[in-house]
Amino acid sequence: MKAVIPVAGVGTRLRPHTYTQPKVLLNVAGKPILGHIIDKLVENSIKDILLIVGHLGEMIKNYVESSYPDVRFEFIEQKEPLGLGHAIYLAGEAFKDEDEILIILGDTIFDFDISKFLKSKFTTIGVKAVEDPRRFGVVILDGDKFASRLIEKPSEPESNLAIVGIYLIKNPKLLKEALDEVVKGEIKTRGEYQLTDALQLMVNKGEKITVFEIDGWYDCGKPETLLETNKFLLQKNSASLIKFGKFENVLLIPPVYISPTSKIENSIIGPYTTVSDDVEISSSIIRNSIIGDGAKIQNALLDSSIVGSGVVLRGDYKRVNIGDSSEIEFY
Numbered sequence: 001m002k003a004v005i006p007v008a009g010v011g012t013r014l015r016p017h018t019y020t021q022p023k024v025l026l027n028v029a030g031k032p033i034l035g036h037i038i039d040k041l042v043e044n045s046i047k048d049i050l051l052i053v054g055h056l057g058e059m060i061k062n063y064v065e066s067s068y069p070d071v072r073f074e075f076i077e078q079k080e081p082l083g084l085g086h087a088i089y090l091a092g093e094a095f096k097d098e099d100e101i102l103i104i105l106g107d108t109i110f111d112f113d114i115s116k117f118l119k120s121k122f123t124t125i126g127v128k129a130v131e132d133p134r135r136f137g138v139v140i141l142d143g144d145k146f147a148s149r150l151i152e153k154p155s156e157p158e159s160n161l162a163i164v165g166i167y168l169i170k171n172p173k174l175l176k177e178a179l180d181e182v183v184k185g186e187i188k189t190r191g192e193y194q195l196t197d198a199l200q201l202m203v204n205k206g207e208k209i210t211v212f213e214i215d216g217w218y219d220c221g222k223p224e225t226l227l228e229t230n231k232f233l234l235q236k237n238s239a240s241l242i243k244f245g246k247f248e249n250v251l252l253i254p255p256v257y258i259s260p261t262s263k264i265e266n267s268i269i270g271p272y273t274t275v276s277d278d279v280e281i282s283s284s285i286i287r288n289s290i291i292g293d294g295a296k297i298q299n300a301l302l303d304s305s306i307v308g309s310g311v312v313l314r315g316d317y318k319r320v321n322i323g324d325s326s327e328i329e330f331y
Helices: 033-043 057-067 084-094 114-118 172-184 195-204 223-236
Strands: 002-007 048-053 072-077 101-104 108-110 123-129 137-142 146-152 161-169 209-213 217-219 246-252 256-258 263-269 273-275 280-282 285-287 296-298 301-303 312-314
Touching: 002 033, 002 084, 033 057, 033 101, 033 108, 033 114, 048 057, 048 084, 057 072, 072 084, 084 172, 084 195, 108 161, 114 161, 146 195, 161 195, 172 195, 195 209, 217 223, 223 273, 256 263, 263 273, 273 285
Parallel strands: 002 048, 002 101, 048 072, 123 209, 246 263, 256 273, 263 280, 263 285, 280 296, 285 301, 296 312
Antiparallel strands: 101 161, 108 217, 123 161, 137 146, 137 161, 146 209
16 A cells, blocks of 8 residues: 655745745654654555655655655655645556555644554545534535545535545546546636545546544644644653653643753743753743744743744743732733
């Protein structure tokens, strides 16, 4: 089986962090987003991985090759942001007709038993019931098992089953034919070539596509969802995430991830905080935050914050003289 991970997105919603770093290399719970995904694949004996790169792709290549020497990686460049369907179309040259293909989006972390997903006899799409399906591709079922229609970001949804970014393709030859029809036929939805439209063409041509409901689906595409995913992973793996660095007069409130190369003094860290490599923190209180590699933080009070790599942040303390029954807020 070959895994295909599209990682060419620019990550505009995570700027300014993604000006200098690919979105998939942002740290959550002590590891890049992409690292969590590859770990899950390797756990399921999938070591043939194709990455569709674009923005800052060389950084992604360097990370995966140095971190996973036993995995076979291929790289294809998507030079223009023309949609997920276009990205998979470019990857088609690497598909063998007899292969099964697992497509998994590079900015989403899943927490479920992938081995059960991979045992499906049919092409299968991961889905989750959501309150507002208009932001997603959706699946409409014929009865309770097979997809009859797949629609990208419908304005009036007929289903709340959102496509969440993991696909098992049992018929890659037919997928390539459908993508070829989408791209060469200029079939676009919202200005892009959509994988959803190609899957609909597969259904039209007789492919049976079923769905697999996934509860553990964690988006990393926006600052607030990145922090929520960080919180979830820290809660799940709290017993194994504290790697003590150089501490002096420090209170840790679990769950946290603290890199062993960090240096922290006179501070309170946590809960739900990730401190990356070579960070220096002094006289600060930090919670529900992600601190990037090499950052230096002094005299700061941080909550729900993302601090990029190499940042120097110095705060200040307030002096107040407040009378009885007063109320004051600092921003």
